[in-house]
Amino acid sequence: NLSEKLDKALHVLKGHGQITEINVAETLKEVRRALLDADVNFKIAKEFTNKVKEKAMGQDVLTSLQPGQLMVKLVKDELTELMGGDAEGINLSGAPSIILMSGLQGSGKTTFSGKLANYLKTKKTKKPLLVACDVYRPAAIDQLHVVGEQIGVEVFSDRGNNDPVAISKAGIAHAKANGFNVVIIDTAGRLAVDEQMMKEIANIHKAIQPQETLFVVDSMTGQDAVNTAKSFNDILNFDGVILTKLDGDTRGGAAISIKSVVNKPIKFIGTGEKMDAIDVFYPSRMAERILGMGDVVSLVERAQEQFDEEEARKIQKKIAKNKFGFDDFLSQIQQIKKMGSLKDLMGMIPGAGKALKGLDIDDDAFKHIEAIIHSMTPDERSTPAKLNASRKKRIAKGSGTSIQEINQLLKQFDQMSKMMKMMQGGGGKKMMQMMGA
Ligand code: GDP
Ligand code: MG
Incomplete structure (x- = not known):
């Protein structure tokens, strides 16, 4: 899709400490190709890359400290402008x-x-x-x-x-x-x-x-x-x-x-x-x-609406102390169910979309997850690292699931913990603040 292609195109620049004019031109060609592939009109795509190029030259991208990042910013700003300025509400002035x-x-x-x-x-x-x-x-x-x-x-x-x-x-x-x-x-x-x-x-x-x-x-x-x-x-x-x-x-x-x-x-x-x-x-x-930067802001807003503040504060403490366990995971599942599908939410987090590709997280999977967690001992819930082969076998039997499903859950749990950590840094800090922590 478009974001992957742009990602690839910009990758060339992201990696370079220094970029040359040729690099910029090459990258913009890729950007243009990506836009065309995503059904952007040819004329618009061409105008777009020309504008970005102009700005790039004007802003001394070539001599800036992080040229790759500056280019990403330019492309992002230009895309933003192309799609319109600030959000416009609907006119509700009539009666009715x-x-x-x-x-x-x-x-x-x-x-x-x-x-x-x-x-x-x-x-x-x-x-x-x-x-x-x-x-x-x-x-x-x-x-x-x-x-x-x-x-x-x-x-x-x-x-x-x-x-x-x-x-x-x-x-x-x-x-x-x-x-x-x-x-x-x-x-x-x-x-x-x-x-x-x-x-x-x-x-x-x-x-x-x-x-x-x-x-x-x-x-x-x-x-x-x-x-x-x-x-x-x-x-x-x-x-x-x-x-x-x-x-x-x-x-x-x-x-x-x-x-x-x-x-x-x-x-x-x-x-x-x-x-x-x-x-x-x-x-x-x-x-x-x-x-492909993820939509942290949307996530934050949605989370803000749905999250129980008290719960969030508790969880935050646990994450900080690295004590986030399966019991918490279970209660998070309840929250997440309220917020929308897990896949949707993960997709909004930078990088997470890619990490989750291939992992099939559907909401029905929650039922199995809940069964698996219920078959764990309290000790296993708080320290998932303890789950060795024989414990997994026991849990699979107890929950009527398979080792494979348990492994998948552990993977998901890992992603979830990563997501929690990510939310603590950067955009997440704001989220935690808003949640009253
Ligand atoms: P209408 O013919 O324009 O009234 O379209 P409908 O509202 O009946 O929608 C057509 C189909 O698209 C239905 O199956 C909807 O459930 C589905 N649909 C509408 N909006 C969305 C959306 O944002 N996402 C998804 N995945 N499906 C949607
Ligand atoms: Mg209709």
Whole structure:
């Protein structure tokens, strides 16, 4: 993927105490190739590397103490700029504020409508209503109702009606009459841009005059995403982009290209199917993620929300004394389950993504992990180094697992301890501070 390729490209520089002009040019060529591979538009990629080169020359990269790092910083800053400035929120000024979703079928509109409603609901002053305007498939209406139930948000629908303009208007009237102050309109999409879909969304848009029109796009659709974004923008002049499915094989390219082609801010990202898998889009974090620096800041914020402060303080002491054991691991599992999947979290830590490749950590694995830990003696839990072959055999028997699984757990435990240590240094220090330690 892009971050690996950029990593490789920048590696040349990272290692060099001194770099030459030729080195810079070579590296930028690699950077450009990496961007192209990630579906960044050719023109944009070329402009990008030219700009970085200019800046590199201007900043005396060649004579600086750590030229590699300076280059990484330049590439990161430029990527950040390319994806937009500071994070922009959504306009909630209306009474009620009307938010219209647009995008192709399968892009994630219905899912994101739910996520956004859920996100707004946590702001105490917002009372969102979801409106089902995908009239072509009965299942689409059901889907929104399921989502609404999950998050405890009312869904307005009218199954007998096949006019999305009328339904959206009725939904807004319902909101006004019942004290809802945000109306999120979920619409129908098609598999590709076609005239009828465009006409329909344009009609809805015109009829309801939303404060905020959002274009939802699957980040895995690469270069196509850019063309789709352009078509929708030509018709709707939308206010922002929602980039979904960034939890998969992240193609940073979509973010970069869309922003440069339609010049609209990316406002949120979707990072999973669950209702809490939503994040505000921060260009600099995205740039870091693309560059493989990990997304420590996001991790910190998420951890901050979910971690029990008292627990965190205890754990921190143990890590400091190198006394972090399987009992703590067990209680961490509980916390982590609350925060999202282990894989997601690990992926946000610099370097950890690579270390974990090949290790299959799925959330179901927790069940086995818990069984294994329960079969350990207290002594073994606090000093995992004691786990020799015969002890492992006993534990495998007791927990109904295999030696292989135990070895895998030990590996995971090792990673976890490393992650804890990493969180103590650098960005983690901030996290611990925020957690009240
Ligand atoms: P719509 O046709 O635009 O309404 O798209 P849906 O909301 O129905 O989403 C299509 C599929 O993508 C569903 O299976 C969703 O669960 C899935 N999906 C949506 N957003 C995300 C995301 O951020 N990550 C992942 N992994 N899946 C997503
Ligand atoms: Mg839908």
